[in-house]
Amino acid sequence: MAEARRFSVSAMPGFRAITLAAFAMLYAPIVIIVVYSFNAAESISVWGGLSLEWYGRAWENEQVQEATVRSLLVASLAAAISTVVATAAALGTTHGAPFPGRTFIYAAINQPLMAPEIVTAVALLIVFASVKVATGYTGLGYLILAHSAFCVPFAYLPIRARLEGMDLSLETAAADLYATRWRTFRRVTLPLMAPGVAAGAMLAFVVSLDDVIITEFVKSAGQDTLPTYMLGQLRRAVTPEVNAISTALLGLTVILLTAFFLLSRKRD
Amino acid sequence: MQRQAAVEARGARKVYGSGPAAVAALERVSLEIAEGEFFTLLGPSGCGKTTLLRLIAGFETPTEGQILIGGADVTADPPNRRPVNTVFQSYALFPHLTVAENVGFGLDMLDKPKAEVRATVAEMLALVKLEAMASRRPTQLSGGQQQRVALARALAPRPKLLLLDEPLSALDLKLRKEMQSELKRLQRETGITFVFVTHDQEEALTMSDRVAVMSGGSIQQVGAPREIYNRPVNRFVADFIGETNFLQGALEEGGFRLASGALVTLSDDARGGRPSGAAATLAIRPEQVRLGAGGEAGLPATVSETVYFGTDTHVHARLADGAEVVVRLQSPPSGEIGLSPGAAVTLRLPAEAVQVLDD
Numbered sequence: 296m297a298e299a300r301r302f303s304v305s306a307m308p309g310f311r312a313i314t315l316a317a318f319a320m321l322y323a324p325i326v327i328i329v330v331y332s333f334n335a336a337e338s339i340s341v342w343g344g345l346s347l348e349w350y351g352r353a354w355e356n357e358q359v360q361e362a363t364v365r366s367l368l369v370a371s372l373a374a375a376i377s378t379v380v381a382t383a384a385a386l387g388t389t390h391g392a393p394f395p396g397r398t399f400i401y402a403a404i405n406q407p408l409m410a411p412e413i414v415t416a417v418a419l420l421i422v423f424a425s426v427k428v429a430t431g432y433t434g435l436g437y438l439i440l441a442h443s444a445f446c447v448p449f450a451y452l453p454i455r456a457r458l459e460g461m462d463l464s465l466e467t468a469a470a471d472l473y474a475t476r477w478r479t480f481r482r483v484t485l486p487l488m489a490p491g492v493a494a495g496a497m498l499a500f501v502v503s504l505d506d507v508i509i510t511e512f513v514k515s516a517g518q519d520t521l522p523t524y525m526l527g528q529l530r531r532a533v534t535p536e537v538n539a540i541s542t543a544l545l546g547l548t549v550i551l552l553t554a555f556f557l558l559s560r561k562r563d
Numbered sequence: 564m565q566r567q568a569a570v571e572a573r574g575a576r577k578v579y580g581s582g583p584a585a586v587a588a589l590e591r592v593s594l595e596i597a598e599g600e601f602f603t604l605l606g607p608s609g610c611g612k613t614t615l616l617r618l619i620a621g622f623e624t625p626t627e628g629q630i631l632i633g634g635a636d637v638t639a640d641p642p643n644r645r646p647v648n649t650v651f652q653s654y655a656l657f658p659h660l661t662v663a664e665n666v667g668f669g670l671d672m673l674d675k676p677k678a679e680v681r682a683t684v685a686e687m688l689a690l691v692k693l694e695a696m697a698s699r700r701p702t703q704l705s706g707g708q709q710q711r712v713a714l715a716r717a718l719a720p721r722p723k724l725l726l727l728d729e730p731l732s733a734l735d736l737k738l739r740k741e742m743q744s745e746l747k748r749l750q751r752e753t754g755i756t757f758v759f760v761t762h763d764q765e766e767a768l769t770m771s772d773r774v775a776v777m778s779g780g781s782i783q784q785v786g787a788p789r790e791i792y793n794r795p796v797n798r799f800v801a802d803f804i805g806e807t808n809f810l811q812g813a814l815e816e817g818g819f820r821l822a823s824g825a826l827v828t829l830s831d832d833a834r835g836g837r838p839s840g841a842a843a844t845l846a847i848r849p850e851q852v853r854l855g856a857g858g859e860a861g862l863p864a865t866v867s868e869t870v871y872f873g874t875d876t877h878v879h880a881r882l883a884d885g886a887e888v889v890v891r892l893q894s895p896p897s898g899e900i901g902l903s904p905g906a907a908v909t910l911r912l913p914a915e916a917v918q919v920l921d922d
Contacts, residue, residue, distance in 0.1 A: 464655040470621075471648055472643075472669035472720070475643055487658070487659055
């Protein structure tokens with residue numbers, strides 16, 4: 296009887312209705328955009344039959360092609376750079392003796408998660424504007440740098456989680472078996488942290504691919520990424536082409552995030 | 564000792580922390596372990612035995628003193644430059660490598676030729692009877708098998724010294740007994756010096772050539788198992804190893820005067836030249852006390868309790884002054900010792916079984 300009286304959320308009145316409503320709120324808009332991406336009609340709200348026309352149009356649109364290449368380039372480089380930085384940071388904060396100010400370091404690394412993105416965007420806009428004037432360089436470097444910076448905490452968290460779960464006696468054992476520090480890292484630490492590093496890189500890639508605010512402020516003329524291109528399109532005439540691009544982007548993200556969850560699952 | 568010591572600690576001291584928070588885990592310990600010895604560091608947790616092991620392995624640097632291996636001062640050497648391998652309490656097997664790769668890891672790091680590594684790995688796996696498991700991952704093995712892989716991995720580079728940090732504590736009783744004789748066999752066959760850390764006195768007594776009993780960061784006594792058990796140098800050793808009856812009293816011309824007034828005869832060895840009048844403690848093992856019927860010559864006592872243990876029965880008897888003495892008797896075939904609480908008995912403490920410990 297004591298078992299039956301235990302508090303249970305699922306026994307509360309309206310549980311089923313609230314649950315269904317919550318899931319509907321989460322998924323209905325996405326389902327609608329996916330469905331309408333296959334709409335043959337010109338309108339984004341009137342159904343005109345099944346078609347792949349808008350995928351074809353998006354595929355052939357030069358602006359979309361350029362934005363896609365740019366997005367993938369920025370996301371790849373930002374993921375690579377932020378993962379290297381995050382790996383070093385994770386090793387520094389989990390391995391070795393605790394040092395004064397370690398909590399402060401955690402907070403500092405995770406700053407991009409806490410500072411409002413719009414503030415960071417405005418700050419970067421101002422800083423980069425003066426740098427652009429001083430150097431004359433207006434290339435993609437600013438975008439890559441800005442993305443790398445805000446991707447660091449996303450790469451850092453899964454790597455740190457992996458390292459914290461690592462048995463430190465394994466490194467002691469490697470040293471005991473004549474491995475130098477470098478070889479201990481190469482042969483033991485790195486292979487064991489690899490799933491965390493891969494997961495961190497994927498998360499950073501997805502976060503960079505999806506970014507609008509900072510990109511919108513930092514990009515120079517003609518440097519649209521896929522999300523800022525879509526935003527630009529929505530300001531003018533809205534065509535189902537945006538639905539098609541959104542659905543493609545969603546597909547890519549789901550694949551990467553699935554891989555991320557598989558990698559960050561604890562291996563036994 | 565004329566022979567070169569396999570390992571030597573000279574005034575090794577280890578302090579953790581600094582200032583008022585400093586804790587000395589090890590107090591200026593000096594110790595020599597001979598080549599080919601099975602040497603055990605025995606003591607309760609926090610006695611400093613693992614710290615001493617870690618100093619020898621090089622995982623910690625002593626605050627003071629030196630560590631010598633084969634006569635060479637290695638105090639400043641990192642673990643990877645010491646000819647020492649360790650079997651860890653948690654085994655610390657590399658989960659991303661196969662059993663064979665684990666066993667070959669040390670030789671690999673020493674840059675031995677591939678063919679030699681392969682041959683040695685095969686030899687080691689045969690030694691611990693795990694040939695069939697070579698390509699498995701450690702997580703696919705049972706606890707006992709992982710234990711044997713850890714042993715093979717540590718033995719493969721043929722270290723001068725093998726350190727074992729409570730390696731059997733995670734195994735169940737039956738497997739532990741098996742591994743105890745397995746370890747003895749491996750030590751005999753390889754001739755490598757073993758330094759074994761344990762808190763289990765039975766393990767220490769059955770396996771070791773010599774035992775160092777440690778407490779509070781210091782070595783209390785070093786000796787062969789029989790010596791440690793039969794001639795403990797102080798109350799801690801007598802109490803930690805096996806069970807002991809302690810009786811208060813003072814030395815006299817003819818022997819040891821108990822608080823109850825009775826006089827116990829001492830051997831010259833037990834007396835050890837102590838002067839009359841000195842207060843001391845008398846120690847005797849429960850199995851050495853002789854039990855007779857009430858009224859016989861000896862110490863009169865009253866049975867307070869009998870406890871049946873299977874092979875043995877313990878009789879708790881109270882002397883005139885209230886001091887309790889435990890007597891261990893072999894249980895008779897019926898299992899009934901025939902003594903009930905309140906029965907009058909006589910205890911005799913044979914002179915050759917009595918020890919005197921300074922207070």
